[in-house]
Amino acid sequence: MSNAFLGSIGGESADSLPFQGTGVWRCHATAFAGSEVATDASGRYSIAGEALLDNASTLAQSLGLPALPHLALLAELYQRYGIAAGRMALGMFAVAVHDRDHDTVTLMRDGVGARTMYFASQGPSTWFASRLRTLHAIPNLSGQLSLTALRRYLTCAFVPGSETSWEGISELDPGESITFPGGKRQLFWRLEESAWDDDEPLEISAARLRGTIDEAVRDRLPASGEPVGVFLSGGLDSSLVTALAAKLHSGPVHTFSIHFGKQHRSELEFSDLVAQHCGTIHHVLELPAKTIMRRLHDTHAALDDPIGDPLTTPNSLVGELAAQHVKVVLNGEGGDPCFGGPKNSPMLLHRLYGEHESFSSAYMRSFQKCFDDLDSLLLPEVKRHLLTAEPQETLFEPYFSGELMSDGLNQLMHVNTFFKGASHILTKVNNLTSANGLIGRSPLFDRRVVEASFGIAPRHKLAAATEKAVLKAASVDLLPASIIHRPKSGMLVPVQYWFRNELRGYAADMLLGKQARTSAYFDRRTVKSWINYRGGVWPRHGVKLWLLLALEIWLRAQEDTR
C-alpha cells in the first residue's frame, strides 16, 4: 500500500503524462494507476485504491462468497449496495469505483479516515489520488499555498477538514463519497450518539467496551507466529494496546519507546514497566535534538499536509526502528479523542466562564498554538486576503450547535475525533508508517470502538476529574495499577529547551534567512521575537517555533516533490 493511487476522469487526462507507460487501467475517459484494480462479477464496477478491511471474512460469508482480496470484496459489496458498502466495510480504505455503464467514478473514504483521498478539477478533467503530494506533483493542477489553510494550520497544527494546503485540491471527508462528473457528495457513514443508560455502572460499560477493543486489536494482528510491534509511550492507551497484543497474539510482540536524552523528562519508567509486565521484546530509542534536526526534512517530505506536532519526526524515526523487526505496528492513538482525554476540561471551563467568546473560537484557542498570534504573525497582505475569506469558526460551529450530538462532552469528543483524528493523527500514522514500509494500525480508532464510546454515558468517560475513566476500568485486569492511575502527563518533546539551545541557530537560519519560504507570509519581527523568547505571557515559544519550522521544512520538501 505504499504506492500512491492516482486516477482521473474526463477530458484529456487519461492520456496525459502520469498515465503513460504500463500498469495503467483505462475504461472510457477514466484511468487508474498505482493500484491493483478489481472488478465485480458483473463486470460493471471496477475499483482501485487502498483497502485493508477488518471484517473481510464476515462480509464475504454474508455475501456467500469465498475469501477475496479486499478490493474485489469491496467491488462485490458496491455492486449490491452502492455507497452503503462503505458503511458495511470496517477498516481502512480510500477507493475509486468506476461504473462502466455510466462512465462515472465514485470516491469513498473510510468512516474514521484511516486512509486519505484527494481530488482536483482541471478543465473538464478530474484527478484523484490517495496522496496529496501525488496530485500536487501534476503540473498546473494545484495553485499556490492556500492562505486559509495556512491560517488553520497555525491555529490547529494541522489542516482540518476537506481543505488542503494547496488551492484547488480538496480532501474527501471521512465516511464521505463523491461522484464525478458532477461532484455529488454524500455521507455513507456518520458518527452518531446511541442511547446510553445513565444508571449503568461503570464496570458494565467497561466490560462491554473491552469486548469491542479486544475485537479491534485481534482484527489488526498479523498472522499467527508473525511478529507484531506496538509504539509504547507508557501512557494508558498504548499500554492497553500492548497488553492486549501480548494477550491475544501468538507471535512475538515488540514494543518501541523513545526518549530525548537523560537530561529531559521521559516516560521510560512507565514504558519499561509495561513492557516487563507484558513480556514484550522492548526497544528503546534515544532521540537527541541533533538526530531530530538531521531527519526533519525526510519526515516532513513524507507528509501530505504540514503537521506541526513535534512528535512527527520521533514517530518517523521509531517507525524506522520498528521496520527492522515487524511489518505491522499498532499504536494507542484514539484514546484521548474518543474517551474524554485532556482536551476537554478547558472547554468545560469555557462553558462556565466564557460568555464573551464563541465556543468555536474558544475551541480554536484550546489547541494552544498560534490562534492568538495571527494578527502579529501574518503579514498585512496575508491578513488582507483573509479578511474576505470564510471565518475559521464556521468549520467547527456545526459540531457545537447540538444538531449532530446532544451531549456537551460528546460534542467535544466528536469534533476531536472527526478533525484531529482524520486530519492529524490518522493521516500522520498513514503517511509515516507507509514511508517506512510499515502497516500502522490504530485499534482505538476502530470504527466499532469509536461507536461504542458514543454509546457510553459521558460521565463514565470523564468521571469528575478522572479522564478516560471507562478506558481505565476496561484495563484493570491487564495493566499494573501504577499505570492505570498514574498522574496525567503525555509524551513530552522538549522543544522549549531545544529552541533555547541546540535548535536556536538552526531555527534562526531557516526562518529568518534569505531562503525562508515562510517569509512570504510571516512578519520577521514577530518570528525574531519568538526566537529570542520574547513576547507572550505563556511560555510557548518552543511550541510556536516548532510550528513555523515544520511548515518551513514542509514547504521546501514540496518543491523537491515537484
Add this chain to the structure above:
Amino acid sequence: MISAVSSGGTLQFSERQLWFEFHRRKVPQVNMRVTMFVLAGVCVPTAIVLAAVGSPAFAALATLGAIGCGVRGALTSASPQRLVRISFEAFHDLYVATWVHTHGKIAGMLDEPKPRTGATSPASADLLNYSFDRAIVTDDQELARVLVANNFHFENNCAILSYDGYPAHNRTTIMTMLRKNPTLNVFTVHAASIKGCMLPHMMRTSDWFADCPDMRIIDLGLRPKHAIKGKMFSSVPERTGVPPTLAALEPDEVKWLETGYKCEIFNMRSARLLKSIYKGMNAARLRDSAGSSDDGVVYVGSNSGGDYWGDTSSSDLGAPDSFG
C-alpha cells in the same frame, strides 16, 4: 501607561492596576529619611549665617529645625515602605473619568461588573458530572475577574473563584463540580494584608470543602516579603492587629503587617501577575503534601520556591513542552 499595563494591548487589566502604574510613572516618590537629612543639612548653614548676620532668634530656630530634621531622619526606617500618595478615588475622578469623558472607554480595562442573576442554565446541567484538578481562590473579586478576562482558567485548566462571591453566575455549579474531586488542589492568591494572608486558613476551616478531607490548599498569595522585595506600594498604614493564626509568616513580615501596611496584588501589571501565578503553580507541582505547615496549608512562598512573585523573565521554569 496603558500600553505598559496591558503589555502592548494584549492583556486586560483593572483600574487599580492603572492606578499603581500611575504611581510608578507619575507620582514623585519621597524618601522621608533622605529628605529629613537634606533639610537638616540646609538648616545648619542657615543657622550659622543667621547667627553671623546678627539674628540669634532666627538662628536658634534654624538650629532647632536642623536638630528636629536630623532626629526624624535618624528615627525613620532605612527601607521605608513606598506608600500610595493619591487615593484610588481621587485617581478615578481626576484622571480616569476625565480621560473617559474625553477619549472614551480605555481599551483593555475591565468594566465595572454587571449584576447578573440566575443560577445554572439548563444547558449546564451535564457539567455537574465533571470536575477539575485545580481551582484558584482569590481574596478579591476584581483579581478573579482579571485572571478570567485574561483566560488564565482556560490556559491553565483551573476554576477561578473569589472568596467574596465571584462569579455570581454559575458559582453553585462550579462549587458542586469542584467538590466532586476529592484530591482537588486549591491555590489561594491574595494581597499582602492581614485579611489576604488569612485566606488559606479561612479556606481550610470554612465549609467550602468540608467534605473533601484530601483536598490540598496551596498558598500562592502575595506576602509581605514579596511586597518589600518588589518595592510595591502600600496603602497608608492602618493598624488592625494581627490574628495569631497566620502560619508560616516570618517575624519581619508579622511586624510589617502589625504596622498596618497592605500591598494589593494589583501592584503588578497583568503580564507579571499571570506569569507569577503560573510559575507558583508549577513550583507547587514539585512539592507534595509533606510540605504542609501545621495548619494544613502548603506555603509555596515559604522557602526556595517562593520567588515566583519576583523575576518572571525566565520562561523556562515549568514551561510546558509539547504534548504529542
